[in-house]
Amino acid sequence: MAFIALGINHKTASVEVRERVAFTPEQLVEALQQLCRLTPSREAAILSTCNRSELYLEQEHLQADEVLAWLADYHRLSLDELRACAYVHSDNDAVRHMMRVACGLDSMVLGEPQILGQLKSAYAVAREAGTVGPLLGRLFQATFSTAKTVRTDTAIGENPVSVAFAAVSLAKQIFADLHRSQALLIGAGETISLVARHLHDQGIKRIVVANRTLERASQLAEEFGAHAVLLADIPDELVHSDIVISSTASQLPILGKGAVESALKKRKHKPIFMVDIAVPRDIEPQVGELDDVYLYTVDDLHEVIEENLKSRQGAAQAAEELVAVGTDDFMQRLRELAAVDVLKAYRQQAERLRDEELAKAQRMLVNGANAEDVLAQLARGLTNKLLHAPSVRMKKLTAEGRFDALSLAQELFALDEGESPSKGPQ
Numbered sequence: 001m002a003f004i005a006l007g008i009n010h011k012t013a014s015v016e017v018r019e020r021v022a023f024t025p026e027q028l029v030e031a032l033q034q035l036c037r038l039t040p041s042r043e044a045a046i047l048s049t050c051n052r053s054e055l056y057l058e059q060e061h062l063q064a065d066e067v068l069a070w071l072a073d074y075h076r077l078s079l080d081e082l083r084a085c086a087y088v089h090s091d092n093d094a095v096r097h098m099m100r101v102a103c104g105l106d107s108m109v110l111g112e113p114q115i116l117g118q119l120k121s122a123y124a125v126a127r128e129a130g131t132v133g134p135l136l137g138r139l140f141q142a143t144f145s146t147a148k149t150v151r152t153d154t155a156i157g158e159n160p161v162s163v164a165f166a167a168v169s170l171a172k173q174i175f176a177d178l179h180r181s182q183a184l185l186i187g188a189g190e191t192i193s194l195v196a197r198h199l200h201d202q203g204i205k206r207i208v209v210a211n212r213t214l215e216r217a218s219q220l221a222e223e224f225g226a227h228a229v230l231l232a233d234i235p236d237e238l239v240h241s242d243i244v245i246s247s248t249a250s251q252l253p254i255l256g257k258g259a260v261e262s263a264l265k266k267r268k269h270k271p272i273f274m275v276d277i278a279v280p281r282d283i284e285p286q287v288g289e290l291d292d293v294y295l296y297t298v299d300d301l302h303e304v305i306e307e308n309l310k311s312r313q314g315a316a317q318a319a320e321e322l323v324a325v326g327t328d329d330f331m332q333r334l335r336e337l338a339a340v341d342v343l344k345a346y347r348q349q350a351e352r353l354r355d356e357e358l359a360k361a362q363r364m365l366v367n368g369a370n371a372e373d374v375l376a377q378l379a380r381g382l383t384n385k386l387l388h389a390p391s392v393r394m395k396k397l398t399a400e401g402r403f404d405a406l407s408l409a410q411e412l413f414a415l416d417e418g419e420s421p422s423k424g425p426q
Contacts, residue, residue, distance in 0.1 A: 001338075002062040003139065005094040006071075006086065007047075007054030010108050013085040015299050019280035021075050021082070023048040024249060025125075031074065032129040039066045043136035045126035047101070049118050050163075050191075050247070050279035050298055051108050056098060056122075058135045064088045095139060096327040102147040103319055104156065108298070109163055109305050111156035111312045111319075114190055116147050139330065146326030153322065156315040164194035166304040167275040167296075168202060171243050174273050174294060182206040184237050185226075186246035186254060188216040191277055193223075195245050200224040208237050212248070238263035244274040246282035257286040264292050275301075353385045 008021055023031055023046055035044045043058035055067060068086060072079040089097045102119050104111040123140045126132040151157050175181045183199050185192050188211040196207055207226035210233060211217035217228035229237060231254060248254060274295045276283040288295035361378040397405040
């Protein structure tokens with residue numbers, strides 16, 4: 001048995017690579033089933049966000065190379081290119097990595113809470129695909145439990161520090177007075193919801209939410225007193241927008257250079273601040289070449305994020321210690337579970353021997369044998385049969401020079417600790 005955590009993230013790969021390795025929600029079930037069918041992975045889950053694409057696997061033996069080859073082939077990129085930015089964690093390290101991810105300790109924004117929800121969604125999708133079994137299932141539950149403890153017992157989740165918050169903080173630096181600014185938010189997911197909340201709290205003049213479906217945009221707009229439109233209405237809204245923040249799951253850019261250039265002319269070149277949080281990107285990179293546009297991607301938010309992390313740094317060490325405890329506890333429980341099958345087989349063997357000796361004793365009683373003699377024979381026969389196999393194996397091991405087996409047997413059978421086993425010839 002081997003646990004594996006394999007993937008790329010914002011520390012190891014650029015946004016250009018991450019968007020090529022990202023999985024769309026529509027791809028996940030088929031990708032999971034293909035992963036288990038074409039690689040040695042017996043259980044699998046995929047976490048794909050703007051900052052990471054990770055595979056969590058259970059295999060009989062560690063065979064990460066075949067999974068890397070599958071991942072490269074699935075996304076049509078070279079294996080060498082993927083190897084250059086991929087990481088592989090196994091067993092204890094894989095468990096620890098997964099727990100650190102769930103707690104926000106491996107996020108671009110230290111302690112950000114959204115990742116736990118994304119991990120829970122990854123688990124739900126894997127269950128739907130039928131690729132999560134008992135071992136990976138236990139690991140997910142242990143991970144969620146550790147993340148909950150970290151959130152409860154440390155201050156790592158306190159203060160609004162997230163990619164959404166960083167984007168709004170940067171907007172405040174560019175526009176001194178948000179009360180006179182209008183924001184166009186593209187998408188209606190969790191990140192855009194957080195952006196809308198932060199902008200609303202800062203008293204922004206007007207928010208417009210553009211989305212593929214008007215119903216979802218309207219739900220979000222209603223919560224913050226915003227206006228909902230369809231993606232097709234973006235060119236009209238762009239003319240009045242000082243701030244544009246986009247985060248959708250689109251595989252193609254939503255906003256191109258031509259549309260932005262046209263809006264700038266109508267705005268008389270009044271600047272527009274843009275943040276593209278999506279991976280793959282929603283805004284064509286060429287938009288950043290325009291003189292009156294300040295375009296940032298998630299990778300550009302590092303500096304803003306660092307300034308807002310100081311309050312969480314102290315809690316990070318405590319969170320790391322809780323993750324270490326969670327990892328050790330899980331691995332210990334797993335080792336205990338590994339003994340269950342052996343103990344079950346040993347009990348079944350003992351019960352079979354018992355039943356054989358009991359049947360023999362019952363036949364002796366039916367034939368008129370003395371009850372005390374029958375009981376004595378039953379006790380002797382059962383003792384001899386229970387000790388036979390261990391005795392034969394122990395003699396064989398010591399004959400082969402395996403004197404450690406004697407110490408192990410003494411511990412296993414709880415023999416008198418004062419009687420040390422022979423260490424063999426000196």
